[in-house]
Amino acid sequence: MDLSSHTQSGLSLSFHSTNSSPPSPTPPKTMIADDSISLQIDSSYCHSPNPMPSKPLQLLEERTEKLHSGNNDERVDKDDEQEEVEFSILGHPMCLKRQRDCQSLPFTKRFAVEPGLESRRAGVRAWGNQSLPLADPEIFDIMEKEKQRQFKGIELIASENFVCRAVMEALGSHLTNKYSEGYPGARYYTGNQYIDQIENLCFERALKAFDLDSDNWGVNVQPYSCTSANFAVYTGLLLPGDRIMGLDSPSGGHLSHGYHTPGGKKVSAASIFFESFPYKVNPQTGYIDYEKLEEKAMDYRPKILICGGSSYPREWDYGRFRQIADKCGAVLMCDMAHISGLIAAKELASPFDYCDIVTSTTHKSLRGPRGGIIFFRRGKKPRKQGIPLNHGDGCSNYDFEERINFAVHPSLQGGPHNNHIAALAIALKQVATPEYKAYMQQVKKNAQALASALLRRKCRLVTGGTDNHLLLWDLSTLGLRGILAFIFSLCKHT
Ligand SMILES: Cc1ncc(COP(=O)(O)O)c(C=O)c1O
Numbered sequence: 001m002d003l004s005s006h007t008q009s010g011l012s013l014s015f016h017s018t019n020s021s022p023p024s025p026t027p028p029k030t031m032i033a034d035d036s037i038s039l040q041i042d043s044s045y046c047h048s049p050n051p052m053p054s055k056p057l058q059l060l061e062e063r064t065e066k067l068h069s070g071n072n073d074e075r076v077d078k079d080d081e082q083e084e085v086e087f088s089i090l091g092h093p094m095c096l097k098r099q100r101d102c103q104s105l106p107f108t109k110r111f112a113v114e115p116g117l118e119s120r121r122a123g124v125r126a127w128g129n130q131s132l133p134l135a136d137p138e139i140f141d142i143m144e145k146e147k148q149r150q151f152k153g154i155e156l157i158a159s160e161n162f163v164c165r166a167v168m169e170a171l172g173s174h175l176t177n178k179y180s181e182g183y184p185g186a187r188y189y190t191g192n193q194y195i196d197q198i199e200n201l202c203f204e205r206a207l208k209a210f211d212l213d214s215d216n217w218g219v220n221v222q223p224y225s226c227t228s229a230n231f232a233v234y235t236g237l238l239l240p241g242d243r244i245m246g247l248d249s250p251s252g253g254h255l256s257h258g259y260h261t262p263g264g265k266k267v268s269a270a271s272i273f274f275e276s277f278p279y280k281v282n283p284q285t286g287y288i289d290y291e292k293l294e295e296k297a298m299d300y301r302p303k304i305l306i307c308g309g310s311s312y313p314r315e316w317d318y319g320r321f322r323q324i325a326d327k328c329g330a331v332l333m334c335d336m337a338h339i340s341g342l343i344a345a346k347e348l349a350s351p352f353d354y355c356d357i358v359t360s361t362t363h364k365s366l367r368g369p370r371g372g373i374i375f376f377r378r379g380k381k382p383r384k385q386g387i388p389l390n391h392g393d394g395c396s397n398y399d400f401e402e403r404i405n406f407a408v409h410p411s412l413q414g415g416p417h418n419n420h421i422a423a424l425a426i427a428l429k430q431v432a433t434p435e436y437k438a439y440m441q442q443v444k445k446n447a448q449a450l451a452s453a454l455l456r457r458k459c460r461l462v463t464g465g466t467d468n469h470l471l472l473w474d475l476s477t478l479g480l481r482g483i484l485a486f487i488f489s490l491c492k493h494t
Pocket of ligand 1: 159224225226227228253254256308309310335336337338361371372
């Protein structure tokens with residue numbers, strides 16, 4: 001707040017001292033007042049060995065009594081109507097006076113009303129309460145068209161989903177108004193008692209959704225996206241230039257696991273700030289080539305080995321990844337973005353049995369709001385022949401929690417999106433229900449039905465089918481003519 005511009009702000013806090021008042025056993029109090037709260041300074045500080053200089057400071061609206069000065073009787077009546085709270089600032093006793101009944105004073109007597117203020121207030125109030133179609137018909141109209149597009153088309157994009165009404169209500173709520181940099185119990189701003197409750201509930205539900213126990217797993221629900229979640233893991237655990245290894249993007253991995261083009265252009269921040277080297281699928285079978293992966297990992301010695309991807313239709317062999325990570329001394333991370341809903345519903349194997357860190361988007365099969373989440377191991381590391389497993393750093397406890405939380409905030413992000421966190425908590429509650437399990441089972445059945453239909457039409461599917469919710473249809477053998485012919489034949493049937 002710019003204190004120098006108080007004359008324009010219309011707000012003032014008067015701060016006066018009574019250097020001239022005579023000493024008395026109970027030091028008189030100096031009055032600093034607006035109309036409903038008055039602040040008094042105990043003048044005894046003036047007689048202290050280090051008297052503070054008197055500083056005029058104006059923050060609150062001036063009392064109109066000052067304008068009508070000279071009526072001492074009225075001042076005495078006012079004092080009777082006030083409640084006193086005593087406290088001290090920098091060791092100076094102070095007294096805060098609050099009007100018991102502000103309504104009893106006529107408004108015009110208490111405020112010097114600025115011309116035009118009421119009409120400005122009315123304008124702001126009206127604008128604040130306008131519905132979207134009124135406030136911005138242009139955006140509303142485009143949003144309506146997008147709604148129709150979503151409802152009328154058939155969406156077969158494996159990364160997308162439709163959230164429920166409750167999630168949308170939380171996303172479009174007043175929670176967006178609150179700033180809360182930090183974590184529950186340790187925020188930069190005041191007024192976060194309810195935001196803390198929401199974030200704590202979100203932690204609890206995230207652990208419950210994946211059957212995790214809080215002694216062994218912690219979670220961060222603040223990442224704005226899974227790309228930021230992954231980058232936070234690298235930032236927390238690595239130094240710039242350290243090595244990571246994930247599935248190659250053309251093999252079905254994700255850019256946020258590091259990618260450069262065949263020409264050497266570094267595409268994602270993961271490969272700009274860290275060194276990345278990919279493993280691949282076998283081009284004949286479409287399955288991950290675990291033999292080659294092991295060979296590469298032993299040569300390259302990544303600090304983080306990543307499993308999980310964007311377009312891999314088969315189960316991941318997490319046990320095998322664990323063996324390779326232990327052999328080459330890497331932390332094992334799974335990015336389960338696509339399949340987290342299926343994992344929560346126990347329709348796919350769980351990476352939590354083998355991995356140190358698990359990240360995910362929250363908006364794909366998990367069916368929550370758009371964002372990211374990071375799970376990390378905490379507590380004691382498992383031991384093998386007396387030696388703690390995992391990146392042989394000599395410590396017996398995991399240190400992921402502090403490093404990852406610090407990387408998310410303050411290193412990479414500011415205030416969390418509280419509307420998103422509440423919406424995520426709602427989605428995670430649904431994930432733990434039998435209805436959600438049934439829904440995930442149906443998603444799998446639908447993917448398998450589509451796979452069978454395509455196979456019957458002699459389409460080539462990478463790996464010959466699917467274990468999850470997505471299919472990879474190999475169009476490379478068809479050529480452009482073949483693809484167009486197939487699309488036209490489909491259009492005829494629909
Ligand atoms: C495996 C994987 N990780 C990360 C992401 C990126 O997620 P976001 O869009 O939230 O950054 C995706 C998105 O498709 C993904 O498939």
